[in-house]
Amino acid sequence: MNGSMTVLRILPEIIFTLTGVAIMLIDPVMPKQASRKPLGWLAAFGALAALIASLYQYSLPVGTAYFGVVQTDAFSVFFHVLISGIILVSALVVLDAVHPDTESLGELFALMSFGAVGMLLMTSGVELLLVFIGLEISSISTYILAGFRRKTAKSPESALKYFLLGSFATAFFLYGIALTYGATGTTRITDIAAGLATSHALPIAVVGLAFIVIGLAFKVSAAPFHLWTPDVYEGAPSPIVGLMSTAPKAAAFAVLLRIAYEAFPQLQNHWMPLLWILAAVSMTIGNLGALRQKNVKRMLAYSSIAHAGYLLVAFTVLSTDGVAAASFYAVAYAVMNVGIFAVISHAGGYEDRLTLIEDYKGLAYRSPLLGGVMAFFLLSLIGIPFTGGFFGKFYVFAAAIHSGMIWLAIIGLLNSGIAVFYYLRVLTATYTKPMDSSPVLNVPRVSAPLCLAMALTVAVTLVLGIIPGRVLSMARHAAETFPVFSTQQTPVPGTASAVMAAINTKAR
């Protein structure tokens, strides 16, 4: 392979790196009092360039580069496009929400770009060590971003919690990699499956896989590894929550899909029941937890746990349909979540002026545009037809029922019913006429970047809801990267535990 081709395989990563470096070099030489917003525009343009580069990568032939550690295929490029898009919209949302004199604003944009590099590397890495480095880059950026409102008590608290628990989970992930290497003699995802076939230490591989799943389940905030989520989302600045509840999760889901389907297909009788439990518990805990919340960001944190559960349902399907549904759901969820956080960051501001659901009373009267967009995304999160949320759920549950996961689909549908209740609470608050005695809700004027961000997210959600065919075919194309395998598998002798086998038969 020639040299230019090698560089093209990590083109979006290079663009994000250069953007981040440029921001960090320009920021200190700017006058102290000058507005840092141009740096935000630079970050947004960097993300746009990376988005275009990602779309361009579709034209590259499938292949690896740099000693086979990164791979561009339809799957990684699909997530490249998604993550670059999220960063683009998030940069616009941050531009709208912050004051020009916010402390270390330049670093905020630089960290967003650097974090994106890690997330992109996670999706395109086919070497577990590179995936780990990508995970660290993205996690460390988000730890710092979570604590960016230094002068408040909650923000550093959330960053510290996120950091301590996050590094613990990353250690699990790394230990899992080490055990996998011990059992199979390789850390290349594409070679692990072959290594497993001849491995003499299958129990170690199973433990390694379990540890990897724990590490990634933490990153996607699937229950029971979700406890950090509400606290971190509550303390972190709202525009950053929009970013970190979507992009790193999409990347972690991509890694989980790749590891489960490409590295450990033989062990599916082990990981499938695990993910089955994770999905069921996440949906239930997420939705029941959200019911009790008065704080909008905490509620959305629980809602994101529930959505991680819906996405995990698609993992258990074990077919191209499942991977396609998971990828599609990742897009639909990311777009509507970034969108709703765009509204929340604008109404509440970087300083988080509005925290409770009651605070949003009369938002639609103060600003019909904001209220309308908020309502639209809430409807999409519920899963009303003509929005991306509907088709996301539809594909996931259709695939689940198709492959015989009736019980999981029933749990999921019941949970979708519960979810309506708490989303509607916010919706009714938004459209309740405020009492004359209540203080006037002060919403700043809608700025150009916010308009752009809202237009982009609303448009994509509508496209996903009305003409999902194109994105779905892209997701399907992405799913075909993995070898399709049958659902009938011979269990690995000697390692299957009785509990898992029981759940497995129940699930079928």
Next chain:
Amino acid sequence: MPEHPWRTVIALLIGAVAFGITPLALAHLWALYFSPKKPGPEKNAIYECGLESKGDAWIQFDPAYYLYAIIFLIFDVEAIFLLPFAVAFTGLSMGAAIAMLVFLLLLVEGLIWAWQKGLLTWA
């Protein structure tokens, strides 16, 4: 019964440990019998080796130290990466040299940022 290859090693190990522990144990028994412990303020005082300490050792200190330590650490770690590169330098391709250059430039970029932000100025 065939002799296990490890038997000699284990026997030697036990012997070595016993050889070390026995005199110590004997000395301890000797001390227990002939010089029982009777601590007092006079006996516990620092004897000809320093001053009485004042206050607690757990004090707060300037976080600026941390910044220096972190910047030092970055360049310390960089040296670890540079060493194998330097050892294998003659056998490396152009691409490896460029990769190392990119790595160094990224570190320099970090240093420039820290410098410009005034982290190296003692406040």
